[in-house]
Amino acid sequence: MAWMVAAAFVVAIAIAAFLALRGPSSEQRALSRMAPDERQAVYERAMENLKVLCGRGPRTDALERECEEQIRFVLQFPECDEACVAIARMHQQRPTK
Numbered sequence: 001m002a003w004m005v006a007a008a009f010v011v012a013i014a015i016a017a018f019l020a021l022r023g024p025s026s027e028q029r030a031l032s033r034m035a036p037d038e039r040q041a042v043y044e045r046a047m048e049n050l051k052v053l054c055g056r057g058p059r060t061d062a063l064e065r066e067c068e069e070q071i072r073f074v075l076q077f078p079e080c081d082e083a084c085v086a087i088a089r090m091h092q093q094r095p096t097k
Contacts, residue, residue: 027073039079046073047084050070053067054067054070057091067091
């Protein structure tokens, strides 16, 4: 039993190390290098794209994947505040029957 705990601990350490070494995505690095006013303009455009592309809620058509990608992109911005997260969540929710 103790060997199982030790093995789980080693696996957890390995996963943590992998995640730490992986670091931020290339998009996140590019966003962090942008001038704040430039990043703000890109963020505003990305939010407009999200609203136009995704409509008023989750997509269930051919644009669903593109909408999900836009949500993922917008959430990477430091400017993405509580309202931004709420919009993203609204578009990610699946309708229930």
